[in-house]
Amino acid sequence: MEQRKLTSADIDRVRDIEGFPIATDEAIIELSDAPYYTACPNPFIEEFITENGTPYEEVGDTYQREPFTADVSEGKHDPLYMAHSYHTKVPYKAIMRYLLHYTKPGDIVLDGFCGTGMTGAAALMCADLPTCLGIGETDVNNIGARHAILTDLSPEATFIAKNYNSEVDISAFEQAANDVLRVLHDSCDWVYSTDVPGSNAKATINYTIWSEQYICPACSREFSYWDAAVEQGEEKMKQKPRCPHCGADLKKGECEKALESQYDEQSDEHSLQAKVSPVRISYHYAGKLYAKEPDTSDLAIIQKIRDMNIGVWYPSDLMMHKGKQWGDYWRAGYHVGITRVNHFYTKRNLFVLATCRDLIMRQSDKRVKSLLLFWLSSIYSRSHKLNRYMPSHHRHVGPLSGTLYIPAFQAEINIISLLEDKLKSIMTVGQILGHSLVSTQSATDLRNVPSSCIDYIFVDPPFGDNLHYSELNFIQESWLRCFTNNATEAIVNVSQDKGISEYQELLSKSFCEYYRVLKPGRWLTVEFHNSKNAIWNSIQEAIQRAGFVIADVRTLDKQKGTTKQLSYTMAVKQDLVISAYKPSMELSVILDQYESNEESAWAFTRQHLEKLPIVVQRNNMIEPISERQAFLLFDRMVAYHVMHGIPVPLDATDYYQGLDARYLKRDGMYFLADQVNEYDTARIKLNLESVEFALHVTNEKTAIGWLYRLLEEEPRTYSVIQPMFMQEVKSVDRYEAMPELAVLLEENFLQDEKGRWYVPDTKKEGDIAKLREKSLLREFDGYLKSKGKLKLFRSEAIRVGFSHLWKEKNYQAIVDLANRLPAATIQEDPNLLMYYDISLSRVG
Structure with a gap:
């Protein structure tokens, strides 16, 4: 497709699609690079699919794949991966393995939670023969670029993805970046200049450590936390911080922060901010690194910067458009006075960042300008007050991952040096060939994507309350003047009034859209990271509720790069790779x-x-x-x-x-x-004994499964089974009324003349199972007739009862009893959750 200008008329066509960002049309048009990238829902997706895709034809469709089950081990130190940071990112070489397995050259792949666009990078890199061979793909005929459609709710994410997935003249970018650096040196070097002690020479500051100021609760005098908590000369934390004035023992949480008034020219307002003071300067001189305390010249430069007007635009938006209480990450302790984006920066770094952005925005080549902004945004995570200095490490260590925490010791790094280092990093990536299509919108609404047109979907969705992307991205998005519309953000978030049920509903809508656009018989891969069973069951149900069928669930060992099939899908404590098909x-x-x-x-x-x-x-x-x-x-x-x-x-x-x-x-x-012949042949070649499953016993269902496997080997007496059973029953679910072993054996198995329990013959097993079901239904009937919350119960009786009520279409009874059960019982059992959610929709 040819490059074109995005117009307001184009935007009007997609304005009502869910996830349309919070931005003016002017800001969206300025950021976009149509047709391949728009900072709003992309109006040109159908054109992209028509040009590159193959229509689905049911007759003659011979597509057939098994789930991808090989080990995946890819590091995170590839130059392309390292060029720009983000909260979560899957190495593109790992995704390439899935693409080479499930797709062929020219296929269209979709990533609806694309983040920084690694799926698109993987699709383009499938054309690179050395890389494909390097990750173990040997079918040369399958090597070739795939066409990727990348969507994400966050304008920050899609902007990064765009630059990872666009052709640009890399030499023109390098020249433009060096031109920007030259002007920055000319206009801003003075702010990072410091006197070399004992000489008349000047040196360049690497970084300045700032310390918060507190009020001593004993003597009411102001002190620097650096002076109170750090051993001077040794630069390590003291065992017990003490007030430098009165010597009183201090606990930081009991000390009030000192405040000072700050003026912001952009918003024309004064605000009380936490007071900080410079305590240490690291500088570079004559090829060596040195450190010193700030002198009068350093303080004079800082005061000069505080008194001046920056003179060019910088973001001063209210955080999350809500004032002080701007989200789940707001904390009274360390966000005192933080109400606007610019409050996260020292004025020195804000001045240099704003000057750099102003120089970039004057560029005439749109794609070069975009990559320059990508270059600038790649240093944002080290440019603000979130950057921590740790005395025990003798260095700055970056922000606390996944938070907006402002530390007591802040490292203010030289922005120009950061840009120079990052330019070298980006240039090692080299020339990107080809384009992926990038769209800024919610996965809950893909109406601009036709039905049954996608050949494969790979997604790494948000996982519960682990990361609140719209809050974490707000500072960076303010520089783009384009913000996440988080109404459909699939997270668990108190400030957004979203619990597990709301999270699950948003995921369900997303997977329903994935189901609609995917061709029949094709695959969806979901990489998922969460340690909470309720969240795992939410995503499992969302996938199945959409119509997908889960065919394989593997736990991922990130240390070893190995996968292992999950033998019991109700409990998970590791990263998962889920394979499902339409x-x-x-x-x-x-x-x-x-x-x-x-x-x-x-x-x-x-x-x-x-x-x-x-x-x-x-x-x-x-x-x-x-x-x-x-x-x-x-x-x-x-x-x-x-x-x-x-x-x-x-x-x-x-x-x-x-x-x-x-x-x-x-x-x-x-x-x-x-x-079966393929399986038997593999067994013969490896000369293997029977394959054994591992099953953790946590409730009645898994206990019966364990007993079946044990007794299938050979009949055993109660006395033999009992000590083995006790070894397995180590962690029973909290609300599970686990029956005694004797009851489990009596209800599910038969005894021979020697008193040994064995698995019933399948021809006679039906009668036993029906008797067991009757017994469980009697118990369930008791639950129905009782009143109040159920605190202890047999989960198998609940499952049998729900199934029975479902057959009778008594959806209200399912909902009523579910509301009397602990929330965790429903949320952590995929079968009960399925019956409850569907019943709720029927009676709602």
């Missing part, structure tokens, strides 16, 4: 045709088994495929029917019997007839 059109037709007929269950199961990996080998061993186990196949079948509003046609017993009758079983896993 079912074929054929399956949708079958479901419509059969509805409650059991054929819909087997049509789903056939397609699901086709999509699952057959053999995963690692370290000369075969890894168990958890998704091929009976209970997970049943869970996926039930979830798919419930999510589509179709009655579940089979209970667990009939389904398990059907699995044995229709499919081939190996090592507790089920295979299609044309799959």
Whole structure:
């Protein structure tokens, strides 16, 4: 597509799309580089797809892939990765592995939470033969660029992504950057100049340490926290800070901050700020580093800067447009008087940053100007008061990750030096070839993307309350004059009145859009980082509720770069890689045709088994495929029917019997007839014994699963089982009324004449299961008839009861009982959460 100018008429076409940023049309047009990048929802996406994509044709579609299960180990020190920082980022070489597996050259890939655009960079780098071969891809015919569509809610993120994914004349950029540096040196060198002690020479400041001032609660005198807390000469923290005036022991939290009035020319207002004073200067002279205390000349320069007008534009927006209480990251202790963006900067650095931006905005070449702004924004994280100095490390260590914390010791770094170093870093990346399409909008509304046009989706979504992107990006976005519209920001955030349910709803809307735009039979990969089960279950349900079917869930070991299949999907404490697919059109037709007929269950199961990996080998061993186990196949079948509003046609017993009758079983896993030979051949080649699954016992369901596996090996007496069982039952869910081992055995297994418990024959198991279900339903009926909150209960009885009420379409009873259960019970059990959420939507 040819470069063009974005107009207000273009913007009007997309103005009502969710996530439209908070900005004037003028600011959006100035920042955009149409058609490939717009700082608003991109009006040219359909044109991009028409030019580069392949229409979906159901007839003759031969696409077939298994989930990607290989280990992924890519470092974060690649020059392209390091050129610009962001809160979270997946190495582009890691994403390339997924692209090379799931797609072919020319395919269109989507990342709806694109961040800095590493998916786009990966799509472009798939054309680079040495890089592809270097990450282990050997199919030369599959090497070639893919076309990426990148969307994100944050204008800061999409601006960075644009510059990672745009062709630009790198030599023209380098020349323009050096021109900017020359002018900066001429106009601003004096602010970083200091006298060399004992001589008449001048030196350049590397950084200045500023210390907050406090009021001693004992003597009421003002003191520098540096003087009170740091051993002078040794530069290490004291065991006990003491007031320099009266010697009283101090606790920083009990000391009041000293305040002083500051004037801001841009907003024309005075405000009380936390008082800080310069205490240490690091400077460079004659090729060596030195340190000194500020002298009268240094203080005079600081005062001169305080008294002058900066003279060019800089951001002075109220934080988050709400005044003092501007978000979850606002803290009374360390944000005293911080109400505007410019309050996060020393005036010296604000002056240099503003001067640099003014020089950049005078550039005539739009793409060179954009990369210059990218260069400037790449140093923002080290340019403000969030930059910490740690005496024990004898250096500045950057901001506290994922916060807006202002430390007691602030490192004010020479902006010109930062820019010079970052220019070298960017130039090592070299020339970027090709364009990805970048759009600033919410993933909850992709109406500018046609249905069934995307070949693959890779996303790394926000995870609960870990990072509040709109707050973290606000300072940087103020320099772009374009802010995140966080109405649809998918996070858990008190200030935005968003809890887990709101977070889940926004994720569900996003995944529904992904489902709509993805071609049938194609794959979605979700990389997810969270240690809270409720958040994991929220995203798992959001994926399934959209219509996707989860085929593989792997935990990711970032240290070793290895993955391991998650054997029990209700509990997770590690990073995850989730593989899910959009079912074929054929399956949708079958479901419509059969509805409650059991054929819909087997049509789903056939397609699901086709999509699952057959053999995963690692370290000369075969890894168990958890998704091929009976209970997970049943869970996926039930979830798919419930999510589509179709009655579940089979209970667990009939389904398990059907699995044995229709499919081939190996090592507790089920295979299609044309799959089992591949598995058997791998077993023979490796000369392996049976593959074993690991299962953590945390509730009744997992306890029964553990007993089934144990007793399938051989019958065992209670006395043999009991000590083994006690070893496994170490961490039972908080509200779980775990039955005694004897009850579990009595309800689920049979005894032989020697008193040994064994797994019932599948032909007779149905009667036992039905008796067990009746027993559980009686217990559930007791819960229904009781009053008040349930504090202890059998979760299996709740699951059986919810399933029974669902079949009776008694959605209100499900909602009523769910409201009597602890919130964690619903949020941390994907099956209960599924029944509750769908029922809630039916009665709402």
